[in-house]
Amino acid sequence: MVEPVLQIDNLVKNFAALRATDGVSLDLRPGEIHALIGPNGAGKSTLIHQICGTLRQDSGTIRFAGEDIGTLNTAERAQRGLGRTFQVSSLAPEFSALRNVMLAVQAKQGSSFGFFRPVMRDASLVDPAMAILERVGLADRARLPAAELSHGERRQLEIAMALALQSKAFLLDEPMAGMGPEGSKRLTGFLDTLRREAPILLVEHDMDAVFALADRISVLVYGKVIATGTVDEIRNNSTVRTAYLGDHA
Amino acid sequence: MLTRENTVNLLAAVLLLAAPLAANAFGQPFYVTLATRIAILALAALGLNLALGLGGLVSFGHAAFFGIGGYAAGILSSHALSYEPMIFGLPGTVQMPIIWIVAVIAAGLVALAIGAISLRTSGVYFIMITLAFAQMVYYFAISWPAYGGEDGLSILVRNQFPGINTMKPLSFFFVSYVVLLVGIGLFSLIRASRFGAALQAARQNETRVATVGIHPYRIRLTGFVISAMITALAGALYADLNRFVSPSMLSWHMSGELIVLIILGGTGRLFGPLAGAALYVAFEFALGGLTERWQFFLGLILLGVVLFARGGLLGLLAGKARHG
Numbered sequence: 001m002v003e004p005v006l007q008i009d010n011l012v013k014n015f016a017a018l019r020a021t022d023g024v025s026l027d028l029r030p031g032e033i034h035a036l037i038g039p040n041g042a043g044k045s046t047l048i049h050q051i052c053g054t055l056r057q058d059s060g061t062i063r064f065a066g067e068d069i070g071t072l073n074t075a076e077r078a079q080r081g082l083g084r085t086f087q088v089s090s091l092a093p094e095f096s097a098l099r100n101v102m103l104a105v106q107a108k109q110g111s112s113f114g115f116f117r118p119v120m121r122d123a124s125l126v127d128p129a130m131a132i133l134e135r136v137g138l139a140d141r142a143r144l145p146a147a148e149l150s151h152g153e154r155r156q157l158e159i160a161m162a163l164a165l166q167s168k169a170f171l172l173d174e175p176m177a178g179m180g181p182e183g184s185k186r187l188t189g190f191l192d193t194l195r196r197e198a199p200i201l202l203v204e205h206d207m208d209a210v211f212a213l214a215d216r217i218s219v220l221v222y223g224k225v226i227a228t229g230t231v232d233e234i235r236n237n238s239t240v241r242t243a244y245l246g247d248h249a
Numbered sequence: 250m251l252t253r254e255n256t257v258n259l260l261a262a263v264l265l266l267a268a269p270l271a272a273n274a275f276g277q278p279f280y281v282t283l284a285t286r287i288a289i290l291a292l293a294a295l296g297l298n299l300a301l302g303l304g305g306l307v308s309f310g311h312a313a314f315f316g317i318g319g320y321a322a323g324i325l326s327s328h329a330l331s332y333e334p335m336i337f338g339l340p341g342t343v344q345m346p347i348i349w350i351v352a353v354i355a356a357g358l359v360a361l362a363i364g365a366i367s368l369r370t371s372g373v374y375f376i377m378i379t380l381a382f383a384q385m386v387y388y389f390a391i392s393w394p395a396y397g398g399e400d401g402l403s404i405l406v407r408n409q410f411p412g413i414n415t416m417k418p419l420s421f422f423f424v425s426y427v428v429l430l431v432g433i434g435l436f437s438l439i440r441a442s443r444f445g446a447a448l449q450a451a452r453q454n455e456t457r458v459a460t461v462g463i464h465p466y467r468i469r470l471t472g473f474v475i476s477a478m479i480t481a482l483a484g485a486l487y488a489d490l491n492r493f494v495s496p497s498m499l500s501w502h503m504s505g506e507l508i509v510l511i512i513l514g515g516t517g518r519l520f521g522p523l524a525g526a527a528l529y530v531a532f533e534f535a536l537g538g539l540t541e542r543w544q545f546f547l548g549l550i551l552l553g554v555v556l557f558a559r560g561g562l563l564g565l566l567a568g569k570a571r572h573g
Binding site: 073075112113119122125164 | 442443444445446447449453454457458459460462463465468471
């Protein structure tokens with residue numbers, strides 16, 4: 001078997017008496033989209049926070065690209081190639097779309113301590129950033145402040161930033177949230193091509209998107225993974241049906 | 250290409266140069282001193298603007314760096330004039346360039362220590378902890394009798410700049426003016442640079458900066474130190490302007506005044522500190538002649554700016570700030 005890019009083993013996180021993450025183990029293999037679903041309050045966000053390093057787990061290990069990253073901070077994990085997007089778009093709102101992506105390009109190049117050269121005249125930042133914006137279909141919005149972009153465009157911009165980091169894995173936290181049906185469809189198509197770049201751990205409520213995209217699905221309920229399997233296995237899993245899917249499947 | 254903001258900036262720079270030239274021609278050296286005061290306070294606020302305007306770090310302790318710059322000038326010159334060596338037998342000096350270097354390095358080191366601790370907090374805690382550190386420096390100066398303690402330290406003869414007679418008000422104005430312009434140029438470069446991008450992004454969204462793999466803490470600490478260095482340089486000039494340095498340069502009033510200058514002029518704007526300093530000094534002069542309570546009216550204006558003109562004077566004149 002191929003070595004997983006991301007491997008989480010027996011992760012536990014308590015908030016006082018609440019066990020938000022209860023012995024979660026899951027992995028992300030090269031080339032796949034692994035969807036993480038579960039009802040609200042199941043601990044999906046808490047899990048994402050631990051993978052990114054914004055929260056520290058109480059016990060358990062997180063291995064990424066063959067290295068234990070469980071004790072690294074957020075910036076260090078990002079430098080190792082963990083690219084993420086947020087449930088609520090997280091951008092530098094005053095900066096233009098272009099400058100947001102340029103920030104990621106600059107971070108990828110590992111040099112944020114240049115003091116004298118104007119970034120806007122630095123082709124090694126502007127050109128790759130522009131190319132990525134073209135790829136996600138935002139080229140004509142490049143000069144607009146992120147705050148003035150539409151909701152869908154902000155989501156695209158976040159993905160553009162993750163792309164600019166040349167991530168080894170993408171962690172997408174509800175990328176479809178708040179998108180109209182048309183936007184969801186377009187984004188689904190885009191994510192389908194994105195998996196060739198790097199595997200995706202996809203947290204998503206939009207079941208159409210999940211069933212269309214996912215190679216494997218894990219179901220998180222009350223901090224526990226109650227099932228992992230292919231789309232069909234999950235659809236036909238009776239525990240999952242009662243716990244979560246209900247009439248949707 | 251001249252944007253509206255650049256035109257306003259250019260006009261401000263020309264005005265600040267023209268006013269003392271005219272005053273000098275009409276034999277009014279007092280106004281030259283006033284313009285020098287504007288230039289120096291603008292430089293001090295420019296330093297703070299790097300931390301506050303670009304980095305969003307509301308330091309309520311920049312008086313510490315302003316005062317350290319001032320004391321660098323006072324202490325070095327007092328040793329030079331008394332021929333008493335300082336620690337390690339080093340001699341004093343009356344040469345401004347050397348004084349400036351000492352001021353900038355000393356303030357940079359103190360800022361590194363203060364920043365390293367303070368930047369672990371944010372928001373109100375950051376404001377309070379920088380205030381606390383500055384007050385520590387303030388009380389240290391008060392209780393240090395060797396350099397005047399509470400009474401401060403006089404600089405008997407203004408320090409010298411090679412090739413310039415700094416005792417002439419207009420000459421000293423030129424020195425201060427050029428240093429201010431260099432400071433503004435430096436600020437402009439930094440703001441447009443990679444470091445500037447990271448610093449401004451960390452203000453807008455810290456999590457975002459961390460998730461692309463840039464350490465916000467290191468960026469902010471560097472910004473804080475550079476900011477302190479510029480303010481310290483202004484402090485050294487300020488001591489030379491007044492030929493006097495006292496703990497009042499280190500007091501929290503001074504920290505507050507610097508913040509007020511920035512808010513009046515326009516937070517994060519290149520020429521905001523200059524606009525703010527000009528407005529402040531003009532007010533102090535015009536209203537100060539009428540009433541001792543001029544700060545009451547300044548307070549009203551500040552209230553007006555905060556409520557109705559968030560962009561400060563520059564926001565009114567040049568419109569909203571733009572990021573490329």
